[in-house]
Amino acid sequence: MAKILLVEDEINISSFIERGLQEFGHEVFVASNGKDAWGLIEAEKFQFLILDIVVPQINGLELCKMYREKFGYQTPVVMLTALGTTEDIIKGLDAGADDYLVKPFRFLELEARIRALLRRSGVEDQPEVLLQCGDLQLDPDNRRAVRQGKNIHLTIREYRMLEYLVRHKGNAVSREDLLKYVWEDKEIERSNVVDVYVNYLRGKIDKGFKRKMIQTVTGVGYMIGG
Numbered sequence: 001m002a003k004i005l006l007v008e009d010e011i012n013i014s015s016f017i018e019r020g021l022q023e024f025g026h027e028v029f030v031a032s033n034g035k036d037a038w039g040l041i042e043a044e045k046f047q048f049l050i051l052d053i054v055v056p057q058i059n060g061l062e063l064c065k066m067y068r069e070k071f072g073y074q075t076p077v078v079m080l081t082a083l084g085t086t087e088d089i090i091k092g093l094d095a096g097a098d099d100y101l102v103k104p105f106r107f108l109e110l111e112a113r114i115r116a117l118l119r120r121s122g123v124e125d126q127p128e129v130l131l132q133c134g135d136l137q138l139d140p141d142n143r144r145a146v147r148q149g150k151n152i153h154l155t156i157r158e159y160r161m162l163e164y165l166v167r168h169k170g171n172a173v174s175r176e177d178l179l180k181y182v183w184e185d186k187e188i189e190r191s192n193v194v195d196v197y198v199n200y201l202r203g204k205i206d207k208g209f210k211r212k213m214i215q216t217v218t219g220v221g222y223m224i225g226g
Contacts, residue, residue, distance in 0.1 A: 001025035002047040002118055007037040007063065008080070009055045013103075017050070017080075020107045020181065021114075023167060024140070034058025041067060046075060047121075048114060053081040053092065061095045068096035076117035080105065108156065133166045133224055136205060136213060145205065152204050157182050161197055162205065165214065165224040172217040198222055 004021060008014040009032045018028045029044065031037035035057040040046075049067065051060035058066070064077055076099075079092040084102035092100045099113050131138040136147045143159045145152040154162065160182045165173060175194040183193070198214060206212045215223045 001027070002114075003027045003044065004029070004048040004050065004114075005037065005040060005044075005046045006030045006050045007032075007034065007055055007060060008050070008052045009033060010052075016180065017107070017110070020111070023164065023181065024111065032056075034060070034063045037063055038066065041071075048118060049075060049077040050080050050110075050114075051077060051097070053079060053083055053088075061091060064092075064095040064097055074121065076114075076121050078110075078113060078117070080110070108160075131163065131166050133169045134211070134213065135209075136166070138163055138166055147205060147209065150208075154201075154204060158197060158200055158204070161194075162201055162224075165222065169224050172220040172223045174221040176221075178221065194221075 001024065004026050006014060006017055006021075006028055008017065008030065011032075014030050014032070018030055021028045026048075029040050029046070031040055033056040037051075037055075038058060049064075051063055053060035055063075060079060060081065064079070067075075067077070073096065077097045079095075079097045079100045080103065081088070081092070081100075082103040089100045089102075098117055101110060101113065131140065136145065138145050138159075140163065143154075143156070145154055145159065145162060161178060164178060164181050178194050182197075202212070202214055206214070213224050215225065217223050
């Protein structure tokens with residue numbers, strides 16, 4: 001996985017992105033302004049940059065230009081910003097960005113773009129380690145689940161929910177945490193979508209097996225055993 005610099009001055013957004021990237025094994029450094037970001041750039045060697053344009057002191061466009069002038073074009077850069085006009089996108093790409101994503105965004109899309117750019121740059125050479133939970137094995141690179149040699153066909157959201165549970169195996173995970181990780185739609189926060197998808201998972205990973213893996217933790221959420 002990659003060492004990533006995230007430049008974002010909105011704490012809720014930066015925390016959300018940082019947590020999501022860390023779940024996929026990335027090492028994440030966060031700066032809330034351009035000056036601090038440049039200090040980190042000069043002190044560390046990053047493999048990926050995510051830049052908001054509207055940040056204090058040195059904006060994302062200038063930061064990208066400075067980075068390209070000093071370090072070249074080897075490292076992928078994504079602009080992540082609320083400025084979404086065609087003119088804004090052209091300015092971002094002209095400044096040296098490889099890609100441009102407009103807020104509000106979906107983490108699944110950001111993750112996919114990061115993976116694509118890392119592959120293109122040759123950074124993502126090493127496959128991520130397989131995740132093991134009892135007789136269940138997950139392959140994060142291919143989003144594949146196998147139990148006792150049996151392939152389990154999952155949708156993207158089902159896989160992400162299962163992966164989150166497995167990465168936190170032995171610990172109770174709240175419905176709120178699952179919503180934040182798997183979905184970004186605020187309008188579904190009061191629905192029972194998590195419980196529905198847990199039932200989907202139970203039907204797929206437990207069907208035909210004596211041992212049931214996903215446990216309900218009363219008053220908290222769900223847990224998967226080791």
